[in-house]
Amino acid sequence: MGWGHEGSGDGEFVAPHSLDLDSTGNVFVADTFNDRIQKFTNDGGLIKSWGENGTANGEFDYPTAISVDTKTNNVFVSDARNYRIQKFNNNGDFIMSWGHAGTGIDQFGGVYGIEVDPKKGHLFIVDTFNLRIKKYTKNGILNRSWGGHGQANGQFFPPSGISVYLAGNVFVCDISHMKKFTNNGTFISKWTLS
Secondary structure, X not given: OOOOOEOOOOOOEOOOOEEXXXXXXXXXXXXXXXXXXXXXXXXXXXXXXXXXXXXXXXXXXXXEEEEEOOOOOXXXXXXXXXXXXXXXXXXXXEEEEEOOEOOOOOOXXXXXXXXXXXXXXXXXXXXXXXXXXXXXXXXXXXXXXXXXXXXXXXXXXXXXXXXXXXXXXEEEEOOOEEEEEOOOOOEEEEEEOO
């Protein structure tokens, strides 16, 4: 079963980049080129949508990734061209945001991946063009950062996707490798993507 087609109306999409589910099975979609989030039942019934192009709270410019904390059902969205993370409750009400453009330790160069640790609740962010992974609390406090340009262990070229396993290990893909880290960013292993 599937739903949706190209367009900007309710339940329609233009280049959706990411989706995630909450603890009850509702589906949240980052409708990237429409600069909004859409929330559906798990059989495709539209519940609500929020967002439009802009820089204000609750507005987006190229939302690329979404992750739902299944313990609180809060929704985290990577607002790539606004260089920030936005946090919402399950109904789409704005809670907070953090980040701005730059290369500093607490700045972003385009966020293209985001994942809530399902066990420990930390938020892992792929800071793609700064070539690093950042670990935050769910309230936007930076815990640690790792990476750098290259193909060596712990470096990226550039990172794009991320997933956190229940045991806490962090998996990151870049243009040619999948890399596995501990929850605190210690390199474990890598393999080549073909």
